[in-house]
Structure formats: structure tokens, C-alpha cells
Amino acid sequence: MPKQTTPSACEATKSALADCAPALQEGNGTLPPRKTNFQAPNPEKHFDVIIVGAGVGGYVAAIKAANLGLKTLIIEKGAYGGVCLNIGCIPTKTLLKSGKVFEQTVHKAASFGIEISKDAKITVNWKAVIERKEDVVKKLSSGVLYLMNKNKIKHIEGVAEAIDNHTIKVNGETFTTDDLIIATGSNPRGLTLPGFEEAEKTGFLINSTHALSLPKLPKKVIIIGGGVIGVEFASMFASYGSEVVLLQGLPTILEMLDADLSKEMSKILSSKSNITIVTNAMIKGIEKNKVVYELDGKEIKLEADYCLQSVGRKPFTEGFENIGLKKAGNGYIEIANDYCQTNLDNVYAIGDVNGRLMLAHVASHEGLIAVNHIARKKGIAHAEDMKMEFERVPSCIYASPEIATIGKTEEQCKKENLDYKAFKFPFQAIGKALADGDTHGFVKLIIENKYQTVIGAHIIGNRATEMISELAVAMESESTISEIAHAIHPHPTMSEAIGEAAEALLTGKTLNL
Numbered sequence: 001m002p003k004q005t006t007p008s009a010c011e012a013t014k015s016a017l018a019d020c021a022p023a024l025q026e027g028n029g030t031l032p033p034r035k036t037n038f039q040a041p042n043p044e045k046h047f048d049v050i051i052v053g054a055g056v057g058g059y060v061a062a063i064k065a066a067n068l069g070l071k072t073l074i075i076e077k078g079a080y081g082g083v084c085l086n087i088g089c090i091p092t093k094t095l096l097k098s099g100k101v102f103e104q105t106v107h108k109a110a111s112f113g114i115e116i117s118k119d120a121k122i123t124v125n126w127k128a129v130i131e132r133k134e135d136v137v138k139k140l141s142s143g144v145l146y147l148m149n150k151n152k153i154k155h156i157e158g159v160a161e162a163i164d165n166h167t168i169k170v171n172g173e174t175f176t177t178d179d180l181i182i183a184t185g186s187n188p189r190g191l192t193l194p195g196f197e198e199a200e201k202t203g204f205l206i207n208s209t210h211a212l213s214l215p216k217l218p219k220k221v222i223i224i225g226g227g228v229i230g231v232e233f234a235s236m237f238a239s240y241g242s243e244v245v246l247l248q249g250l251p252t253i254l255e256m257l258d259a260d261l262s263k264e265m266s267k268i269l270s271s272k273s274n275i276t277i278v279t280n281a282m283i284k285g286i287e288k289n290k291v292v293y294e295l296d297g298k299e300i301k302l303e304a305d306y307c308l309q310s311v312g313r314k315p316f317t318e319g320f321e322n323i324g325l326k327k328a329g330n331g332y333i334e335i336a337n338d339y340c341q342t343n344l345d346n347v348y349a350i351g352d353v354n355g356r357l358m359l360a361h362v363a364s365h366e367g368l369i370a371v372n373h374i375a376r377k378k379g380i381a382h383a384e385d386m387k388m389e390f391e392r393v394p395s396c397i398y399a400s401p402e403i404a405t406i407g408k409t410e411e412q413c414k415k416e417n418l419d420y421k422a423f424k425f426p427f428q429a430i431g432k433a434l435a436d437g438d439t440h441g442f443v444k445l446i447i448e449n450k451y452q453t454v455i456g457a458h459i460i461g462n463r464a465t466e467m468i469s470e471l472a473v474a475m476e477s478e479s480t481i482s483e484i485a486h487a488i489h490p491h492p493t494m495s496e497a498i499g500e501a502a503e504a505l506l507t508g509k510t511l512n513l
Helices: 009-013 020-025 056-067 082-087 089-108 126-150 196-202 228-239 259-271 360-377 410-415 431-436 464-476 481-486 496-507
Strands: 046-052 072-076 154-157 160-164 167-170 173-182 186-188 220-224 243-247 275-278 282-287 290-295 298-303 306-309 313-315 347-349 395-397 402-407 420-426 442-448 454-461
Touching (some): 046 360, 056 072, 056 082, 056 126, 056 360, 082 126, 089 126, 089 228, 173 360, 196 282, 220 228, 228 243, 259 275, 259 402, 259 410, 259 442, 259 454, 395 464, 402 464, 410 420, 410 442, 410 454, 420 496, 442 496, 454 464, 464 496, 481 496
Parallel strands (some): 072 154, 243 275
Antiparallel strands (some): 160 167, 186 313, 290 298, 402 454
16 A cells, blocks of 8 residues: 555644755755855854753764764763663563563463472562662663763753753753754652642652552552552562552553453453552542542542552753744643644754653654754765654553554544454463463454454564564564564464454455464
């Protein structure tokens, strides 16, 4: 199927984004050098691009900018690597791994023929778990700084303030730039309910950042919010043996996913003896170490060691309030086109701060897109014409089991009245899953019937987050389901389920089910 083109937001803002229209018209060629009225007062402190924020979006953008020959400055107020490396993706996955090792040793060893004597005491050394997490974070964060130096990128530690769209002040110094990339990320949101402020002060109410460095492993945790972060932490704490109560205000957890995925995950988590999921729970407040909520008209008070509130994140935009950036109602900086330009043609917003998809790999990709667009405006011949396509972004949830998804859900297909087919192939019929002792879940593929290309893929099970890349490549290259079915999937692997699902969609019959 030929690539579909949709009208860019750029067309609606040609007057504001004068150099954007040529970018869309000229394919992968260079753009005419941009004319600007801005004159740098001090050439030594002037840069082709200034990037504020050295998270996974900002630092990748800085490296790409340097590789393209752009004079680059990056400013970071905290730790290199941002939220992902320091208080997000990496530390949570490190804690999840330690918990999984413990859970498998205690609860699954016998099923693998590994006998542990009755007098053997297997315990969690929480201090050592936290130290391992911090060691992993330190290595990666210092690695980012190494890359800055290796690529000869000027970097400054400090809080940036935008004087205008060409001028940045940090640590009392003023720097100017042709183009500015805002990659300042996000912070956890919090509820403003009775008792919440006091509970934060006492340490009973925590957020996802605090949860990564608790002084002791809790016996019982209440988690408010059944989204991605809430489910990951529920899975993590439960793997260490903590009792977990997940309070969700909606009828289901992970409500943004394909319904088959959210139902399966709810069923699997609820089957664990130390996880309780309460849906349709209306949170009323906190009284000391008790969470007060309403369910079916009854008020319930629940006691625990900690309460983790996981109710989303908010953009960090301090320092950019007075330069005329257009923002959405929820505070995110709006991007006007597929190049991550804002309403100011020389200012780009990438990653969490634009609120489109708050994922680390999205931030990195947006950084590459923005820098390539900047380089093309400067006439750099080998810069690429990349555009952001949000419908082709894979998303991952690192609970146990894992979830990975890309493209449309079946509910979206029905709502849009698409002509489609879907098929689920269970891991119970996959040899590798049986050998691993983990047969939970399935692969679900959705294709449109005209060209038989994949428009949605949803996986829940062991190694789901690794398998989704095959479907991301298939969607990017617009492979047909026959090409996926005819590709040889090695045996024994979990990815055989993708080939089996593709075969079923192609022929109407399964081979191993």
C-alpha cells in the first residue's frame, strides 16, 4: 500500500512557519538557507542550536546536531539522562528485574526441578537492591556525560531561562541561538484532596520518584491509579512479596489499551494472592496512614505502609513562560507540525513537554526529527527529511507479564468503521513459552482487508517488549500479512506466535493450534 499522506498542521500555519512549507514540498533535499533578522551580539556565545534538557530526547538531539556539524549547547539543571535514566525507565526496570529474580526463586524454583532445602532462608536485601539500582543509573548517567564530551558538545549545568526565542540565560550568562529545542520533560502529577498535603509531609503519600528509593521494603502498599506506572509498580512490589491494593477510578485498569490486553492483565494480576484490584473506586482523601475511598456508595478506609499516587505527569515549562509559546489547556507546549516546531518557527518542543506520547523512545526520535529539520533549514545536504508519525510508535509496559502494543486497538477499528480482521494466538501453544514455564498471554494482530497491512499489534506475555519491534518494522515498511507469515520465525522462540497469528490471518487456518 502506498504511504498515506495527511495534511500537516504546517499548512494551517504557513504565515507563522515560513520555512515549514518548503520542507514538506522538497522531500529529502536541502531547504534554501533561512533568512533571519536576528543578529548575535556576541558570536562566541552564539550557537546554531541550544537544547534545554539533557534527557533521552535532549542528549540524543545534541549528539545528532554535533554529527551534522551544528554548533551546539545543551543545558541541564539536574542529572544527565533526565527522568528516564534517573527516576523513570531504567531504575524501575532494574527494581522489577530484582523482584522477578526473587519471585521466581521463591515461587517457581520447584517447578523447574530446583529444590531449596527447608532450612534455606531466602530474603530480600532491600539495601542491596537499591544500591544495584543506583549503580546502574550512575553508569548510564555518566555515560551520557561521556558522550557529550566525546562529541565535543558544550554543556552547562544550571537552570535555563528564555529571555526571548533566540536568547537563553543560565548561571548569569547569556547565550544566543538560531534555533531552540525545549526538552525539559515532566514531573509527577498529584491529587489535591483532603489530607494529601499532610500525608506527603509525613512520607506516607509518595510518587513514582519516591517509590524508587524507599528506606525499607513495605509490607503493604496502596496504589492510586491503574495506568501504566501504577500497574508497573503494583507488579514490582508484589514480586517482592508486598501486599498491594490497586485503586482505579475507572471500570478497568489500563483503559487506554486494546480491551483484550487490559482484561488479560487484570485477570493475571488478580490471580496473584498479594494483589487486589479495586475498580470504580472514588478517592475521598487520606487520614494519617489510611486512604479513604468510596465504592458502591460505601466509604472504606484502608491502612498501609505507603500510598503511591500514580495519576499521570505534568510538563515542566518553567523558564519559557514569556516568549509567546502556544500551550494546550493542560499546560503542554503545542507542536504545530510533524517536525515538532511550535508556533515560533525557530523553537521546537520534544518529549514529555509536548504531551503527545510521553515515552522515552518518542523523545529521542523527536529530537532526531527536530535537529534534522534545523540542519536542512541551514542547507546541510546530508540532513534527512524525517517526520513524526505517532500511529507507528510502539508502547511497552514492563509488568509481569509484559505488554507491548502499536497502532490501532480493535475498539478504535470498530469506532472508525474500518474493514479489518483480527486474530489472537496464545502463548500456551508455543514451545518456548512452555520451556520457560510462562505461558500467560497472546499475540493479537489486526490488519486492514484491502491491502492486508498491519494496522495494530498487541502482545501480552514474556518478552513482549522485545517482540514488538518486528511489528514496528512491519508497519513502517507497510509489509503485508503474507510477508510476515512467510518470514521464517526461528524455533523455539516466543516470536513464533507472530508468525502463527499472521498465518491464521492469511489463510484462515492455524498450524499449531
